[in-house]
Amino acid sequence: MHVAPSVLSSFVTLLVTIGPVETAAIFASLTAGIHRCERQSLASRSTAIAGFVLLLFAIGGNVVLRLLHITLPAFRVAGGVLLFLQALSLTFSGPGLSSISQGERDDAERAGDIAVFPLAFPLIASPGSLSAAVLLMGRTERWIESAGVVAMIIVCLGLTYAAMRAADRLVGRLGTTGADVVRRISGVLLAGLAVQFIFDGLSARLLSSAALGAVTGS
Numbered sequence: 001m002h003v004a005p006s007v008l009s010s011f012v013t014l015l016v017t018i019g020p021v022e023t024a025a026i027f028a029s030l031t032a033g034i035h036r037c038e039r040q041s042l043a044s045r046s047t048a049i050a051g052f053v054l055l056l057f058a059i060g061g062n063v064v065l066r067l068l069h070i071t072l073p074a075f076r077v078a079g080g081v082l083l084f085l086q087a088l089s090l091t092f093s094g095p096g097l098s099s100i101s102q103g104e105r106d107d108a109e110r111a112g113d114i115a116v117f118p119l120a121f122p123l124i125a126s127p128g129s130l131s132a133a134v135l136l137m138g139r140t141e142r143w144i145e146s147a148g149v150v151a152m153i154i155v156c157l158g159l160t161y162a163a164m165r166a167a168d169r170l171v172g173r174l175g176t177t178g179a180d181v182v183r184r185i186s187g188v189l190l191a192g193l194a195v196q197f198i199f200d201g202l203s204a205r206l207l208s209s210a211a212l213g214a215v216t217g218s
Contacts, residue, residue, distance in 0.1 A: 006145055009193070010136045010152040016190045017086065017129040018156050021170065021182045024163035026123060028171050030114060043164040046119035051157045053125040054133050058149060061134035072138045073208070076201030079131040083194035086128040090187030124160055128190075135197055 031039045065075055133153060140146045163170055174182070 006140075007148045007152065010149050011155065012189060013083075013132050013136060013193050014129065014152050014156040015159070016090075016186045016193070017083065017126065017132045018124055018160055019183075019186065020156070020160040020163035021174070021179060023119075023123055023160050024167040024170050025174075025179055027119065027164045028167035030119075031167075040165065042115050042119065043161055045115040046124060047157050047161040047164070049116055049120035050124035050160075051153070053121065054129060054153050054157070055150065057130045058133040058137045058153060062138050065134075065138075071205075073201040073204040075138070076135060076197050076204070079135045080194045080197030080201060082131050083128055083190055083197065086126075087187045087191035087194055090183050090190065092187075093183075124157070139200070 027043065031042060034042075062072070065072065133149070136149045136152075137146060140149060171179070
């Protein structure tokens, strides 16, 4: 079966920025000692909330950019830089998982519902994944490509939900070394995708400037 390069690129970008394995590992540590039914409820609610936010950004993000008079090339460069910083964190941070800060982890371990914070945001719907959703949707030209991005968001959320449901088994089999390997490989892939977004933004800006100069000169 042939898979369009844009769909594959969208899948890899979203999978890396959402990080089902990293999410599952943090979910396992935050929900240790909680009854299985409550853990399932937390997994489903946090995934649904994060999915709503991600789809909202994907569908309405470019409209907001136009209202703020932010050009898509400028946001591509800014988003690419943000994704590159996340890639550096994934690749070079010390052993263990660091999607949320120690302060956020301490807040999450207090009594209360953690489905919204920190599970849905900033763990699943992180600044990186939200930026990626807007960037991926912004480079689509046909409705079928936009539908492909939406489909990949749903697929990645499904994988994240499945990873959280199987968090204990997944973390037990991977261990610290396995999780670090997945994290570092994800960082390298994300770095390449981030640089490509920056190149696309700069190229689009240079082309628009050249076209404007040609019109002005004529």
